[in-house]
Amino acid sequence: MKTVSANQHLNVHACSLNEYDRQKITISGAIYRIRKLGGGLFFIVIRDGESLIQCKLESNESIISIEEYSEGDYVSITGICQKENRAPHGAEIKVQSIEILSKSTEEMPFSINQKLFEVGLDSNLNFRPISLRHPKQRAIFAIQSAISMLFRQGLSLIDFTEIHTPKLVFAGAEGGANVFKVKYFERELFLAQSPQFYKQMMVGVFGKVMEVGPVFRAEPHETSRHLNEYTSMDLEVGPIKSFEDIMEIETYLLRYIFEELPKFCSAELKLLEVSMPQINNIPIIKMSEALEIISKNRKIKDRSDLDPQGEQIICQYIFKETGSEFVFVTHYPTIKRPVYAMEDPENNEVTLSFDLLFRGLEITTGGQRIHDYKMQVEKMKRLGYNPDDFVSYLQIHKYGMPPHGGFGLGLERLTMQLLNLSSIKEACLFPRTINRITP
Numbered sequence: 001m002k003t004v005s006a007n008q009h010l011n012v013h014a015c016s017l018n019e020y021d022r023q024k025i026t027i028s029g030a031i032y033r034i035r036k037l038g039g040g041l042f043f044i045v046i047r048d049g050e051s052l053i054q055c056k057l058e059s060n061e062s063i064i065s066i067e068e069y070s071e072g073d074y075v076s077i078t079g080i081c082q083k084e085n086r087a088p089h090g091a092e093i094k095v096q097s098i099e100i101l102s103k104s105t106e107e108m109p110f111s112i113n114q115k116l117f118e119v120g121l122d123s124n125l126n127f128r129p130i131s132l133r134h135p136k137q138r139a140i141f142a143i144q145s146a147i148s149m150l151f152r153q154g155l156s157l158i159d160f161t162e163i164h165t166p167k168l169v170f171a172g173a174e175g176g177a178n179v180f181k182v183k184y185f186e187r188e189l190f191l192a193q194s195p196q197f198y199k200q201m202m203v204g205v206f207g208k209v210m211e212v213g214p215v216f217r218a219e220p221h222e223t224s225r226h227l228n229e230y231t232s233m234d235l236e237v238g239p240i241k242s243f244e245d246i247m248e249i250e251t252y253l254l255r256y257i258f259e260e261l262p263k264f265c266s267a268e269l270k271l272l273e274v275s276m277p278q279i280n281n282i283p284i285i286k287m288s289e290a291l292e293i294i295s296k297n298r299k300i301k302d303r304s305d306l307d308p309q310g311e312q313i314i315c316q317y318i319f320k321e322t323g324s325e326f327v328f329v330t331h332y333p334t335i336k337r338p339v340y341a342m343e344d345p346e347n348n349e350v351t352l353s354f355d356l357l358f359r360g361l362e363i364t365t366g367g368q369r370i371h372d373y374k375m376q377v378e379k380m381k382r383l384g385y386n387p388d389d390f391v392s393y394l395q396i397h398k399y400g401m402p403p404h405g406g407f408g409l410g411l412e413r414l415t416m417q418l419l420n421l422s423s424i425k426e427a428c429l430f431p432r433t434i435n436r437i438t439p
């Protein structure tokens, strides 16, 4: 029987190069740059998915002719690994042979081997498979990958169960007109605006659940903070004593993510010169107080929500007062919150809910949900919904649910704010907007 061992061909990756001093190894990757040094000496730098590898070719001593190779060719290189402090990862390969695995047939639409990535957003997105190969673009998504992994890991550590809920759904959970309709055989379904109903159902099963998955919003406009498909990091938990429990969990989780992140992607964080936020206790203010603060700066038209400028004013104020780059704003008006939101028993014009703002932008909405059957049916009727359309969802209320709540944290929004990107599209591999559906 044939067996495959990881080291069988010693096909080594960039980050473990320095373990192979004076050994013959094979690496593979795309030619990132060919540099002529004079005296028949060339550097062939290879990009291997992890990082860059420097390979040295002395063409005088070898039968390899450098003219055969160009940037982008995907090659396999065999040679002797040797220590070299000036090379990435402290080692380089003295080339003995090169095999082309795939020849690039076109010139690159732009250079991906310069330190700076100076390509406009449209070209960046039109040539996404190529632009993402630039180390700085790649770094965004290495960091994003670590964030979503740490979200799941941080919650697993406190006994959350990961769930996977349907994205083809019978009703939009968040209300409003921004749902995509889908023809489903002879019927009509919707693309999920959030996993809301399903994660609540699963609280009745596991108590603490989480999901990282796509959600869809049919917002017919382009802004720097909206995508039509984004990745939502959700949790839902019960029983809770109050909606403040949810904010505590989010504070723990963000602290965990930011403390752990450098262990997984320190090179990328350094490359993008990321300033990591410090999280102690996150300040909490009520929506009514937030509006007071904003009204000192400018006139407020709509007192039911914070607009983008309002979010910025609040964040600047909180940063000045407390040094925190995060702030929870609580008690959003009932008219602005979805049908499942629990109203404040002391004032039913506001809900037991919160948004988390980070560096001037909303990244999370969360709160306590209604767990009582009568209360939920009454609210549905009040808001003009027909409870008969929600029979399967209402099973949870009918057959007993703990007081519970949760939140949704936008992965691209968090990435965008952490990395100081100017558009959310830069924080999404293949963004979907009203004007963009490819690649």
Ligand code: ATP
Residues within 6 Å of the ligand: 174, 217, 219, 225, 226, 227, 228, 229, 230, 232, 362, 363, 364, 365, 408, 409, 410, 411, 412, 413, 424
């Ligand atoms: P906004 O007011 O900014 O349009 P929202 O309040 O409508 O957002 P929620 O339904 O509260 O959005 O969604 C929860 C979280 O999901 C938001 O805090 C944000 O992080 C993210 N999010 C919401 N809509 C989008 C979108 N269109 N594109 C990217 N992320 C989004």
Ligand code: MG
Residues within 6 Å of the ligand: 355, 362, 364, 365
């Ligand atoms: Mg919101």
